[in-house]
Amino acid sequence: MANLGVKFGKVDFKNPVVMASGTFGFGREYNEIYDIQKLGGVSSKGLTLEKREGNTGMRVWETPSGMMNSVGLENPGVQGFIDNELQFFKELDLVRIANVGGGTLEDYIKGVELLNNQPIDMIELNISCPNVKAGGMAFGIKNEVAREVVREVRSITDLPLVIKLSPNAEDIVGMAKVCEEEGADGISLVNTFKALAIDIHKRKPVFDNIYAGLSGPAIKPIALRMVHEVSKNVDIPVMGMGGITSAKDAIEFIMAGSTCIQVGTANFINPKIGLEIIDGIEKFMKAEGIKTLDEIRGIL
Template sequence: MNNTHSKTQINTHSNTHRTSEKQKGRNQNSQSANNPVDLSVNIAGVQFKNPVIAASGTFGFGEEYAQLVNVDALGGICSKGLTLEARQGNTGKRLHETASGLINSIGLENPGIETFIKRQLKTMLSFDTVSIANLSGSTIESYVEGARLLDETEIPMIELNISCPNVKQGGMAFGLDPISAAEVTTAVRKATRKPLIVKLSPNAPKLLSVAEAVQESGADALSLINTIQAMAINID
């Protein structure tokens, strides 16, 4: 009687084990069918579900396009360029369609970092994707203060836009010269503990030298590239 009971227990456990293994196999097959390829990437210690990231300036703060696309399907979204103070942007015509593309002149219109933190950040972080704050400035001091404010938030990463004009150096963009690019990167690196992406300017005479300079100054990753300068002439 005891032997029979013992045998029954063993058989029952064995059958349950086999059933569990079959179910596990079906779950794995189902998961593989839904996600046949692992597209996840790790950038500077931050995990992205895929490498598709909405670039700064083209996607607002995410909520602007939430009714049109599935924001959660993206690997990440990078905010509009944020400055310490709010900016109204350029006046007049901002977009001009040409035969071969679209020319824009926005002028870094944005609500300012403090307003962004109070109003847009919560919604941006609510999406099932990595949020990145694009930081712009006109002086090293403004970059540093902006980085300090963002460092106190839950934003996972900061993208440093060094294509902005340096008002203390005659208006030449920080990213055109390796020395000025290194200076602003070093200053921002000291102001934040967050992973730092540096977005380079395509107009730099020696782009490789700029890239090496910001890497040595603390950049965790590079973003290539910012807006290309353009011009359209109406000959009619």
Template sequence: MASLSVSLNRLQLKNPILVASGTFGYAREMEGIVDCARLGGILPKTITAEPREGNAPWRTVEVSAGLLNSIGLDNDGVDAFIAHHLPYLSQVETAIIVSVAGRTEAEYVALSQRIGECQGVAAVELNLSCPNVSGGVDFGTDAEACRRVVAAARAACPVPILAKLTPNVTRITEVAAAAADGGADAVCLINTLLGMAVDWRQQRPLLGNVMGGLSGPAIKPVALRCVHQVRCATDVPIIGIGGIATIDDVMEFLVAGASAVQIGTANYYDPQVSTRLIDQLPGALAELRADSVEQVVGSLQLPR
């Protein structure tokens, strides 16, 4: 049997299949459907310093080959997360990676430090790339700002730091390199692409916030491109995100350079997709005559 474990600098995972923040609730909602302990890791929905009501409806709209969402980081805040959600999550026998978002560098640092000191947290993901809130992508579009916030969070937080980056930039390699320079244990590529939907008969946007983040199969080619470019430009481990729903999708991301993947939109219509992918992974590795996941990461053969 091939080894499914992967290493992302200080973060060790038993397999490369994780569930993405915002698509799996706080895991408790899924316990009757999914054997969460089998997952490589769980990312609960992003938390902020104070409770957030999120954006006005509509918040989600189905579009061709994907989903537009404009949730606006709706959450109960860090105090409620630690008091009510983390005790349950810490009992799940897998890596719990907590996604945090701040309006300022100081908020990111304070959240990272506080969450990182909690029992049962394996890593902190800095959500530097939410397109649905004011200032949500500021730290993910400016390389130097990204480096500073990652470095400050790394210095304050005792657990591994992941940086989730936006594709809504001209050169994602520069931002990823800055995150690596700041000490990120891995970068997560990609968050959603900015988009919108229009009701032409009513002559109005469908989303209450006008624009939102596009996820699902439509963005997979963009995500693969970003993973490949960052893999070629840096040595930082990568977690691939974007339109992953089948074992072929998983293997494409691994071969392109990702060490692990996060399953997002697919959780909505197929909640058991992640554990099925774990079951299928050994067979896919056997097709490549690989003894481990790490053996195929970044094995893409480019034309000469």
């Protein structure tokens, strides 16, 4: 009998499939399509201290084997989430992850403090947003800047703390080590790649913000390599993501060292992709005689 359950630090997941922040809202809309409680977890839409309207102009742009986005962290703010979304979120029988971003260190601290006594299971601290002018990216490039924000947030919360890393970091392995040194309970990676699209007829960038975040199958081989490098160099668990669109992709990330995997862009292609990936992993395990995912995790 295949057991899909995994333990991420002290948190138990019924299966390793988590819906990535920014692609699943707070789960309410997808729950109208299928029972999302069959998933292992959901990472909320990225929350900032104050409500954000997001970026102007084009927000999503299709690319070969991928997608670019410049949403700009549109969200109701942490308090808006608590007041209007948390009731639904807290009743879900899965691991509930609050993704938190910010433009300043103070924003991160105040946002997490507001979430401290709320019914969530984990904080995913986003220090890696390339699609906003102020937020995330400044903290996700240099190791010592990341060290400060992780240290300060760790000091004010007892919730499991996962740090979401940028593939644009100067040294992603070094950054993961810094996060571990400062008390992070886990690492999630990779976020989108900083990218550019140009409208040749208008002779200007497609996005008002000029640069945007590239995701989807196009980034998978690079994301897989980074997950492998990081998981080999830290002792805390990793959530791997980047172009996962099938059970095969998910299994590759687990073999590269991921404890859990996150699915993002694929939700826009197939809203039920999470269920298909869970089913595919289970079928693979049965066919291969694998009882638990521990048997294949990090085998490379």
